[in-house]
Amino acid sequence: MLLNEEQIIDWLKKKIKIKSKEIITKIGDDTAVLKWNKDFYFLLTNDIVIDGIHFEKEKISPEKIGRKSLAVNISDIAAMGGIPFYALVSLGLPSAHANFVSGIYKGISKLAKEFNVDIIGGNTSKSPTLFIDIFLTGKVEKNLLKLRSGAKPGDKIYITGSLGGSIQGKHYNFQPRVKEARQIIKKYPVSSMMDVSDGLSSDLTRLAKASNAGFILYLDNIPVSKSAVKVSKTEKEAVFHALNDGEDYEILFTIDKKYSRKVFKKTDSVPISLIGEITTEKKYIGIFKNQKIKITPEGFDHFKNI
Amino acid sequence: MLLNEEQIIDWLKKKIKIKSKEIITKIGDDTAVLKWNKDFYFLLTNDIVIDGIHFEKEKISPEKIGRKSLAVNISDIAAMGGIPFYALVSLGLPSAHANFVSGIYKGISKLAKEFNVDIIGGNTSKSPTLFIDIFLTGKVEKNLLKLRSGAKPGDKIYITGSLGGSIQGKHYNFQPRVKEARQIIKKYPVSSMMDVSDGLSSDLTRLAKASNAGFILYLDNIPVSKSAVKVSKTEKEAVFHALNDGEDYEILFTIDKKYSRKVFKKTDSVPISLIGEITTEKKYIGIFKNQKIKITPEGFDHFKNI
Numbered sequence: 155m156l157l158n159e160e161q162i163i164d165w166l167k168k169k170i171k172i173k174s175k176e177i178i179t180k181i182g183d184d185t186a187v188l189k190w191n192k193d194f195y196f197l198l199t200n201d202i203v204i205d206g207i208h209f210e211k212e213k214i215s216p217e218k219i220g221r222k223s224l225a226v227n228i229s230d231i232a233a234m235g236g237i238p239f240y241a242l243v244s245l246g247l248p249s250a251h252a253n254f255v256s257g258i259y260k261g262i263s264k265l266a267k268e269f270n271v272d273i274i275g276g277n278t279s280k281s282p283t284l285f286i287d288i289f290l291t292g293k294v295e296k297n298l299l300k301l302r303s304g305a306k307p308g309d310k311i312y313i314t315g316s317l318g319g320s321i322q323g324k325h326y327n328f329q330p331r332v333k334e335a336r337q338i339i340k341k342y343p344v345s346s347m348m349d350v351s352d353g354l355s356s357d358l359t360r361l362a363k364a365s366n367a368g369f370i371l372y373l374d375n376i377p378v379s380k381s382a383v384k385v386s387k388t389e390k391e392a393v394f395h396a397l398n399d400g401e402d403y404e405i406l407f408t409i410d411k412k413y414s415r416k417v418f419k420k421t422d423s424v425p426i427s428l429i430g431e432i433t434t435e436k437k438y439i440g441i442f443k444n445q446k447i448k449i450t451p452e453g454f455d456h457f458k459n460i
Numbered sequence: 461m462l463l464n465e466e467q468i469i470d471w472l473k474k475k476i477k478i479k480s481k482e483i484i485t486k487i488g489d490d491t492a493v494l495k496w497n498k499d500f501y502f503l504l505t506n507d508i509v510i511d512g513i514h515f516e517k518e519k520i521s522p523e524k525i526g527r528k529s530l531a532v533n534i535s536d537i538a539a540m541g542g543i544p545f546y547a548l549v550s551l552g553l554p555s556a557h558a559n560f561v562s563g564i565y566k567g568i569s570k571l572a573k574e575f576n577v578d579i580i581g582g583n584t585s586k587s588p589t590l591f592i593d594i595f596l597t598g599k600v601e602k603n604l605l606k607l608r609s610g611a612k613p614g615d616k617i618y619i620t621g622s623l624g625g626s627i628q629g630k631h632y633n634f635q636p637r638v639k640e641a642r643q644i645i646k647k648y649p650v651s652s653m654m655d656v657s658d659g660l661s662s663d664l665t666r667l668a669k670a671s672n673a674g675f676i677l678y679l680d681n682i683p684v685s686k687s688a689v690k691v692s693k694t695e696k697e698a699v700f701h702a703l704n705d706g707e708d709y710e711i712l713f714t715i716d717k718k719y720s721r722k723v724f725k726k727t728d729s730v731p732i733s734l735i736g737e738i739t740t741e742k743k744y745i746g747i748f749k750n751q752k753i754k755i756t757p758e759g760f761d762h763f764k765n766i
Contacts, residue, residue: 255471
């Protein structure tokens with residue numbers, strides 16, 4: 155039997171029991187949360203980028219590959235309301251040309267500096283396939299931690315930035331939303347949060363499942379990126395891209411509806427859009443031009459084509 | 461210009477500066493050591509196993525691959541005197557057959573249970589090459605922490621177990637020396653410690669370099685494993701295997717010579733051999749049948765054949 159990524163995670167959730175009482179998250183969250191000291195939780199996350207899957211090394215500079223490998227991890231920490239701090243960098247290299255290796259590290263280091271991330275160790279190995287696997291730690295004030303599981307029926311659903319068409323370049327250049335996520339959490343009573351890495355349709359379904367709820371998505375309100383518009387012939391096609399493309403690395407979050415009038419339309423640096431609501435009924439519904447449609451998690455599943 | 465693993469690490473050491481004062485190790489150590497609380501340091505390590513490099517998936521069960529992927533990481537924690545506790549498991553899979561994935565996790569879980577390691581998260585992705593990259597955290601009492609950099613001229617050099625021929629099977633089945641390393645540290649004034657993963661010749665050279673010293677290796681005293689003897693025609697060939705094969709995952713350590721008479725010949729579960737001494741002069745010398753020979757780091761370098 156062949157499994158997809160979701161099935162593997164579901165299987166792991168059943169199979170692997172976390173024993174430690176210091177860990178307050180479950181298998182399936184992007185980031186593990188560990189009790190640490192009286193003010194902070196310690197965050198542990200990791201994310202891989204692999205040649206042929208997440209980038210194509212013939213088509214892109216080693217600097218951009220390096221940058222992306224760290225950015226996807228910083229985004230995971232941002233999604234919890236956290237601040238990243240230490241990274242271990244694991245490198246699998248088909249060959250070790252000095253320029254290529256230094257290019258990758260240049261890309262990693264530059265972004266690391268920007269986000270005050272310290273590279274404290276790692277690992278290199280020969281590998282038939284080029285990959286970079288980064289292990290990133292972070293911290294978050296106890297009162298600022300957000301999980302994907304906290305959404306309540308009636309909560310409104312929001313997203314930062316715009317979605318879709320990231321294959322046009324954004325997936326190399328996106329800015330992890332550390333500052334924006336923390337700004338949002340400090341301003342509003344956020345009930346749940348996650349980053350959109352596999353596509354809004356997949357990730358919102360995950361958020362709803364983790365929160366034991368459903369959702370109605372206002373498809374006409376989804377902020378469609380210029381790149382998605384550019385590659386689309388119709389409005390519907392553009393919305394489909396925004397819904398399913400993945401690798402947007404924007405922040406998805408929910409807030410109790412009674413505060414919804416108070417939510418500003420942007421943080422200091424990025425727009426915020428109201429795109430739906432959480433429902434008691436565990437259905438995943440979209441409304442497009444007053445028509446109801448069924449939302450399936452069509453976002454990028456790395457195993458789909460197997 | 462092509463680089464080998466040692467050159468990449470040397471380059472990184474020069475290039476990457478750790479800013480945080482919470483980190484007490486440098487790039488190049490197997491494990492990063494982080495200040496934590498008044499009694500303990502926090503340890504962070506990671507090690508990859510890759511198909512075609514560290515195992516061959518056609519020739520070995522997924523359980524053994526999984527076991528090895530965690531065991532190499534536990535060995536890194538053991539080498540610091542630490543106790544492993546949390547793991548994140550990153551899996552790159554060419555295809556996701558249920559039996560294969562569950563076999564890998566079975567291998568990981570069984571060893572995790574044995575060493576009280578909690579799997580708290582991770583990551584799966586499609587990948588052209590199968591690999592498992594584990595990030596393992598650990599803790600060590602402040603007074604028990606050992607680094608590879610503490611050896612002093614005159615110190616005697618010791619090794620647990622036996623060396624060589626691990627390709628015959630030991631590299632899948634070895635027992636990480638957590639208990640033994642801690643027993644040794646508690647009993648004797650150990651000045652430096654590391655695990656032998658790439659071969660005694662490579663790893664002892666690293667220990668000497670990190671300690672700003674040289675060594676004389678008593679080649680006649682090296683505990684040669686049965687597997688190394690089996691594959692060798694002469695005694696010299698067997699010693700060469702013990703010196704250079706790698707993947708032994710035994711513990712290499714040094715103790716002030718004035719305690720050397722008191723060092724027992726075994727821990728509760730494994731023999732200990734006296735195999736050399738640290739020298740002021742930064743030369744790497746072996747003595748075999750009263751003949752001096754030059755030791756070069758011939759241990760396994762993953763980039764050597766590129």
